[in-house]
Amino acid sequence: MALSERSSVQGSVKEVLREFQVSFFALTRLPSFPWTFVEKDLQSSGSSELISQVLKQFPPSVRYRRLFLSQLIRRLEASGCEPLDELYDALAEVVGAEETMECYKSYLLPAGGAVSLMENIALISEGTTGLVTWEAALYLAEWALENQQVFTGRTVLELGSGAGLTGIAVCRSCSPKRFIFSDCHSTVLQKLRDNVRLNGLSEQTTPAVSVEKLDWTAISEEELREIGADVIIAADVVYDPDIAGSLAKLLSIVLRCSSAEGLPQVFICSTIRNLETYGGFKQQLEAEGVGHEVIPAPVNHVFPYNRQSAIELIKLRR
Missing domain, CATH: 1.25.40 (Serine Threonine Protein Phosphatase 5, Tetratricopeptide repeat)
Structure with a gap:
């Protein structure tokens, strides 16, 4: 041969x-x-x-x-x-x-190593969906790996981090300056902290990482300014019409929190399970004066998930 x-x-x-x-x-x-x-x-x-x-x-x-x-x-x-x-x-x-009820899942990264997470076996546990990794999180992580320049040297805030897959992948591969994971459910936050530590990330590492409780209905514009995020990301947070309005208002506030470098970049990735719910969220964004553009799908298939699902990544703008 x-x-x-x-x-x-x-x-x-x-x-x-x-x-x-x-x-x-x-x-x-x-x-x-x-x-x-x-x-x-x-x-x-x-x-x-x-x-x-x-x-x-x-x-x-x-x-x-x-x-x-x-x-x-x-x-x-x-x-x-x-x-x-x-x-x-x-x-x-x-x-x-x-x-x-729990097990490890590991998601191999193209440059070597893996994101390892402790996740729940049940899709819904303790009244929350945040203890497992959903398809939109994998999709967003793949897009981030192809667009690392969006995150390099930036302060990144993730809304509804869940088990932590997207954020940890960004921290391991995209060289952000600082990364803030956030959620509001106490059990999710504890699991998230465990997974962040499992992957060797902390306030003392590079990037500096923190896990914060963030209530979309209560956070103020001042608090968002203090965070000082250059980039905001979220995956699979548009599934409940009852919280879509709160999220739209929060994102409107986010886009008013300009820094010396200009407006933060905001990316929302969603699995479209219900057209009415997803369309309603976009209408509420428009009512808040927030527009959007659809971002092309990632080219490289890095993680295993159902690619027949309807997933859309949008970038918000004022």
């Missing part, structure tokens, strides 16, 4: 390996896995080093690991290959393990 062909094959193997790791760490649906590659790797190497490597990272949920290992062993048996003892041992460890 020519050197160029060998390099091409090696490159393809690395791409598939990364796809496998990305899918596993983010708890992607099992049918989407590159199973054939994994089977061939185990058969040819005679080692479960690949599986061991990922299972030793921040572990996904007990149920997910059990389903994954059971599926892999079944596929190996069906192909006539005797599964390795290490796979049976790994399955035995999780068969009797206690299920919990």
Whole structure:
């Protein structure tokens, strides 16, 4: 095999390996896995080093690991290959393990490393949706990775940070000067603080990071000026018509809080689940004198999520 062909094959193997790791760490649906590659790797190497490597990272949920290992062993048996003892041992460890409501998810970054988060298994828990990562947060993070200049050297405020995926990705990859995570639910804030620490971020790091309680209905223009954000971002915060009005008023105040460099840049990313709710939010923005433009979608697919969902990123303007 020519050197160029060998390099091409090696490159393809690395791409598939990364796809496998990305899918596993983010708890992607099992049918989407590159199973054939994994089977061939185990058969040819005679080692479960690949599986061991990922299972030793921040572990996904007990149920997910059990389903994954059971599926892999079944596929190996069906192909006539005797599964390795290490796979049976790994399955035995999780068969009797206690299920919990929380698990780790890790989202691999293009430049290396990962954003690792403790998230809830249930989409809605303790009366909030903020304990899991939603699709718009992944979409916004992908856009940020392609537009790092928007955040470099800036003070960034994130509204409704939830589990923290977008903000941590920006801090790890986009070199902001300062980043303020915010939310209003006490349980979400505690989980957010834990996830920020898990990823090695704090007031003493670069960038300097803080986690703040921010009530959209109570924060004043003076308080927003004190924050001094150059860039404001939010993902999946337009889902409840009862809070859309408060958010529109807050964003109107934000755009009045000009700095020496001019108006802050404001980006809102939304999964459009209900056209009436989303359209109503835009109407309330217009009523507050706030216009918007739709920003093109990110080109590179970094994180696994349902790309059939209707997601829109808008930039606000006065």
